[in-house]
Amino acid sequence: MMRGPKDFGIAVRKADGEIVTKKEDVESILGRLKWLNKPLLRGTLALIDSMALGIKALMYSADIAMSDAMASEAGDKPVEGDAPKKAGSINDITIGAMMVVGLVMGLALFFFVPIVLTKLLNSSITVPWQLTAVEGLIKIGIFVGYVLVISQMKDIKRVFQYHGAEHKTINAYEAGVELTVDNVKRYSKVHVRCGTSFILVVLVTSIIVFALIADYLPHGSLAEHGKISYLFRWLYKLALLPLVAGIAYEVIKFAGKFKDSFLTKLLTFPGLLMQKITTREPDSDMIEVAITSLECVLEKEAARDEECPQANV
Numbered sequence: 001m002m003r004g005p006k007d008f009g010i011a012v013r014k015a016d017g018e019i020v021t022k023k024e025d026v027e028s029i030l031g032r033l034k035w036l037n038k039p040l041l042r043g044t045l046a047l048i049d050s051m052a053l054g055i056k057a058l059m060y061s062a063d064i065a066m067s068d069a070m071a072s073e074a075g076d077k078p079v080e081g082d083a084p085k086k087a088g089s090i091n092d093i094t095i096g097a098m099m100v101v102g103l104v105m106g107l108a109l110f111f112f113v114p115i116v117l118t119k120l121l122n123s124s125i126t127v128p129w130q131l132t133a134v135e136g137l138i139k140i141g142i143f144v145g146y147v148l149v150i151s152q153m154k155d156i157k158r159v160f161q162y163h164g165a166e167h168k169t170i171n172a173y174e175a176g177v178e179l180t181v182d183n184v185k186r187y188s189k190v191h192v193r194c195g196t197s198f199i200l201v202v203l204v205t206s207i208i209v210f211a212l213i214a215d216y217l218p219h220g221s222l223a224e225h226g227k228i229s230y231l232f233r234w235l236y237k238l239a240l241l242p243l244v245a246g247i248a249y250e251v252i253k254f255a256g257k258f259k260d261s262f263l264t265k266l267l268t269f270p271g272l273l274m275q276k277i278t279t280r281e282p283d284s285d286m287i288e289v290a291i292t293s294l295e296c297v298l299e300k301e302a303a304r305d306e307e308c309p310q311a312n313v
Contacts, residue, residue, distance in 0.1 A: 001057040002166070002294045009296025010057045011289045015068040019289055022060055023296040026053065043249025044242040050195070109146075112234050114138040129211040136207030143203065147277050157280060164189035165282035165290035167275075179291045181284050189282075190275040192255045192264070197271025201248040204270070209244050210237055 001010050009023040036045060118135040125131050150156045171187035172179060255264045282290075 001053065002170075002290075002297045003053060004297045004301050007297050007300040008053055008057075009293050009300070010060050011293035011296065012061045012064045013285065013289050014064060015072065019292050020064060021292060021296050023300055025300070039250055040243065040246035043246035046249055047245055107238070109142060110139050111237060114142070115234055115237075132211040133207055136203060136210070139206070140200070140203050143199065144274070144277075147274070151277055160278055160280040161282040162286050162290070164279035165286040166293075167191040167194065167279060168282065168287060169290040169294050173294060179295065181287050181291070184287050184291060185284075189279040190272050192259060192268045192272070193252055194271065194275055194278075196274050196278045197255075197268055198248060198252050200271045200274055201251050201267070202244055205248045205251070206237075206241075206244045209240060209247065213240065 001008060003009070003026070006025060007023060008026050009021060011019055011021045013019050036042065114135045117138055118131050121131065121134060125134065151160065165184075167189050168184045168187045169179065170191055172184045175187065177183045251267055255268045258264050
């Protein structure tokens with residue numbers, strides 16, 4: 001999937017080798033409500049936009065996969081009736097439910113579990129910011145460990161290859177070269193605006209924000225023997241997430257604008273290092289799909305006689 005300011009395009013390779021595409025006019029929340037496009041505020045809104053488009057792309061690819069599976073089961077016979085439509089509805093419900101469950105599990109894993117583990121150190125570490133730092137390091141450890149584990153799965157390896165194909169294509173496009181498979185192959189599979197980098201920046205930013213603000217919030221009757229309860233500690237850090245996401249977004253935005261500065265390289269180094277895990281070298285077929293997806297966006301932008309946008313990945 002690729003997107004521009006007002007459009008996004010999806011390319012999926014079917015089982016028979018054909019690449020099918022879908023392109024839509026999708027203006028972001030910030031595009032529709034420009035008064036919200038302010039530092040620290042736009043980060044959360046941009047994240048919501050990205051999640052919504054990601055779910056839409058996932059549902060579209062799942063529908064294609066389901067159609068392929070049904071065609072394979074039917075052999076040479078055409079799939080009759082409204083079966084494809086029903087299959088699509090089932091996919092929508094299933095994927096929606098999985099996203100909700102995944103979000104709840106993610107909040108529990110990356111917020112509540114580190115708080116519980118850090119609580120065990122209360123007797124030996126009494127300075128709030130030190131506990132917050134340890135809690136943040138536990139979050140980073142959980143994230144890196146999770147990615148390392150799933151990266152060993154066959155299907156996830158293919159996902160990471162497609163991820164690398166997206167990055168190579170964007171890097172080639174931003175370099176101004178013709179978008180051919182041979183040209184794209186020469187470019188790096190890492191990119192400063194990658195979501196992986198954003199997640200790591202969020203985790204590091206959360207350590208700083210929580211250490212400076214969260215641990216010094218008044219907690220009154222919600223304290224337990226001078227310590228904030230598990231639940232309240234989790235809730236107020238959850239409430240501060242929009243601020244954390246807003247700061248992290250500005251950092252990534254700065255990094256994308258000033259790629260060659262020393263500060264940018266310092267800020268993005270952990271994320272680029274993490275991309276060594278979340279991206280793999282793609283094959284030519286995968287690069288072809290990524291190029292097709294980007295061309296969908298560029299074609300729609302060109303149709304408006306506007307300057308081609310800088311795509312997000």
